[in-house]
Amino acid sequence: MQGFDRRKFLKTIGISAVTAGLATTVGSLKSVSADEVDWFQNVNRVKDPLNKTPKEKGHAPVVQWPINIKNGEPFNLDIQIGETLHPMTSNHYIQWIEVYVGIEQVSRVEFSPLCPQAKVTIPVAVKESATLRILARCNQHGIWETTKKVII
Ligand SMILES: [Fe+2]
Numbered sequence: 001m002q003g004f005d006r007r008k009f010l011k012t013i014g015i016s017a018v019t020a021g022l023a024t025t026v027g028s029l030k031s032v033s034a035d036e037v038d039w040f041q042n043v044n045r046v047k048d049p050l051n052k053t054p055k056e057k058g059h060a061p062v063v064q065w066p067i068n069i070k071n072g073e074p075f076n077l078d079i080q081i082g083e084t085l086h087p088m089t090s091n092h093y094i095q096w097i098e099v100y101v102g103i104e105q106v107s108r109v110e111f112s113p114l115c116p117q118a119k120v121t122i123p124v125a126v127k128e129s130a131t132l133r134i135l136a137r138c139n140q141h142g143i144w145e146t147t148k149k150v151i152i
Helices: 006-028 052-061
Strands: 061-064 075-081 094-101 104-110 117-126 130-138 142-152
Touching: 006 052, 061 130, 061 142, 075 094, 075 130, 094 117
Parallel strands: none
Antiparallel strands: 061 075, 075 117, 094 104, 094 130, 130 142
C-alpha cells in the first residue's frame, strides 16, 4: 500500500479549491445580451440629467440640504433613493445608503425589505466647500451614485 503524501494531498486540495472557486465565479457570471444592462458591472450614474431613463429615475440618490451652510456647523442631508421612490419589497429593495464627504465616509445605513421607504436623513458638517457622494445599492440593480458640490 502506498503511503499518504500530505504535501501532495494539500496541493491537490488547494488546486481543487481554486478550480471550484473559479468555476463558481464563472458560473455566477451571466451572459448579457446587447439590449440588457449588467447593473452589477459598474457604479451606475445618471448619464443625461435632462433625459433620465426609468432606471435612473428609480435608483439615483436624490439629496437635498439647507441653502445656508456654515463652516463646520452640522446640517441635514435628506436622501431618498430615486425621484420616484424606489420600492422596498422582499425581492426588490435598497440594501444600504452611504454618504461621503470627499473620500471620507460619513455614514452607512443598512435597510432590510421591512423598512417601508428608501429614505434617510444624515447630519454632516463640512469645513470648506466639498463634494458629497451618495451611494445606494439595490439588490437587483446594483450600486448607484450621485455627487453634489456643497459650496460654503
Ligand atoms: Fe432596483
